[in-house]
Structures are given as structure tokens and as C-alpha cells.
Amino acid sequence: MDLAYIPSPSRGVLNLGPIPLRAYAFCIIIGVVVAVWLGSKRWVARGGGRHTVGDIAVWAVPFGLVGGRIYHVITDNQLYFGEGKHPLDALKIWEGGLGIWGAIAFGAVGAWIGARRRGVPLPAYADAIAPGIALAQACGRWGNWFNQELYGRPTTLPWGLKIDKTLADGTVVQGVYHPTFLYESIWCVLVAVLVIWADKRFTLGHGRAFALYVAAYTVGRFWTEWLRIDEAHRFFGLRLNDWTAILVFVGAVVAFVVVGKRHPGREDPDSIDPQATKERAEAAAAEAGEPAADAPSDAAPERAKDAEQPGEAPVELSKDSEKPS
Known part of the structure; x- marks a missing residue:
């Protein structure tokens, strides 16, 4: 008899009428927020x-x-395709099954589109959002x-x-198992703390904070994946996600080192969000009662005209002064 353990919820759905x-x-929504x-x-x-992110x-x-x-569907296709399986179950995202590797890869594509529309450099955006992604995973x-x-x-x-x-x-599963969900949740919180600390301590920029997050996360994911016993594809004794974690870790470390040599320090604050920089300049000008930089005042043409005539105009000689004495 188990003296202590973490209980599992009896159900994961609360029916509010037909909803x-x-x-x-x-949990996903809370993580996004x-x-x-x-x-x-x-x-x-x-x-x-404020609204860029x-x-x-x-x-x-x-x-x-x-x-x-x-x-998830590609790497765990045996759950949805084959004899006795229901392919439409692959659409039931509410039953669980989101692969973080695919989420980050496709999410980066979406972020690139949004950043491009906003005129924001993606590496700078990734650095800012990195610890938040780790906390979202924890949730x-x-x-x-x-x-x-x-x-x-x-x-x-x-x-x-x-x-x-x-x-x-129809298989019944009963027993006490390692709570890998809890292990990974705690690890993600620690990763977020690490990235925030390192970002302040070493002034990381140009995507290095994001690379640190990826590298740190894969270390913990390798361990929790090694503990899991659910069905998974294996290659040379390791689960597919373990191999993915190893490859992603190497890529993140290489990116961290290479980018650090090429672009030390952090981006210029005025260059990461042109629209926000313009709005701040306009707000500061309005508060000071000055015209915006791209809207010259009415006095500008006069100043330009005066600038074309430097110095005093020559004095015109009288006719008498032109005669020799």
C-alpha cells in the first residue's frame, strides 16, 4: 500500500451545459497569457x-x-493510423498531444511573419519572449x-x-509512476530563471538568450524523456525525442557561440522596434510643444531663405563716390 503519492484528477473536463x-x-491558455x-x-x-509582443x-x-x-501526429502516428485506429482522432487536440519541437519551429515561422509586418528583428523578439515560453511550457x-x-x-x-x-x-493502467509532467514543469521554471539571470548578467542579444533557453530546456527534456514509458519510436536504444533533444542542444550551443562572436552585446534599443521609437519621439515632441521631426514649422522656409544670404549685403556706392577726387 502506498503511503503517499500525488493523486490524479478524476476527470479533466467540466461540462458547463453543452459546453x-x-x-x-x-493550461495552454494560461501559458500563453x-x-x-x-x-x-x-x-x-x-x-x-507595449503591444508589439x-x-x-x-x-x-x-x-x-x-x-x-x-x-505529435507524425512522431506518434501509430496512435491514429492503422488497423482499429481512427484518423480523425488526430484532430482532437484537446485530448493532449503537442510536440514542443514542432510548436517552436512553426511558432518561429509565425513570429517571423508578425515581426516582419511590424519591422521588428526576429532575434531580438525571440530573446525577449524566451523565458516566457519556458513558463508557458511549465503551465x-x-x-x-x-x-x-x-x-x-x-x-x-x-x-x-x-x-x-x-x-x-481497453487496457487498464493502475499504479504509482514518476510524475514526469511535474519534473518538466519545475525544470522549465528553472530555465526561465536562468535565462532572465544570464540575460541581465551578460547582456545577451541577437538571439543568444533564446539559444540559451533552447539548450537548457533540452537537457531537462532528455532526462524526463528517458524516464517515460509511453509508447514511442526508438532508434539505437533511445526514444525519438531524446535524439531530437540532442540535435537541438548541439544546434543551440553552436548558435550561442557563433552569434556571440559575431554580434557581442545587445541591439540598439532604438533599432528593435521602429514604430515604437517613432511613437515615443512624437509623444515627446508633443509634450514639449514642438513640431514633429517630419513636419517642419512655418518658419522653416524663412530660415532656409536667410541661410541662402550669409553675411550683410554690400553697400551700394553713390554716384559722387564713384568720381575721382
């Missing part, structure tokens, strides 16, 4: 506008959700707790996770 309220979706809130604070501190997130979030689902992992999924090996530790569920194929 199902799913805890998994709420936290990421945008923290990202906006960091962006403004870097010299950007939210405007770009409108593009990044939908792309990220689609990308995360595509990655999202609790959706796995509500769905009783992505747990690890059996354990007798007091913080083990109690699982009692019936799988789609």
Missing part, C-alpha cells in the same frame, strides 16, 4: 512598444499550436496531469503520481 471546459486547454505578459515587460525594457503573438501562437500537433505540462498522460516509470517515491485510467484499447 465542455477542458483543463488541458486552460504568462508568456505574452512577461515577454511584453522584457520587450518594453529593451526599448520596444501581443501583436506578433497573434501570428506565433496559432502557428505553434498547428506545428505542435503536426509533430502547459499541468494539462498532462489532468489527462493522466506522459508519466514515467513505476516508483515508490512519496511524490509518485497515482494513475488509474483506461486506455483507448
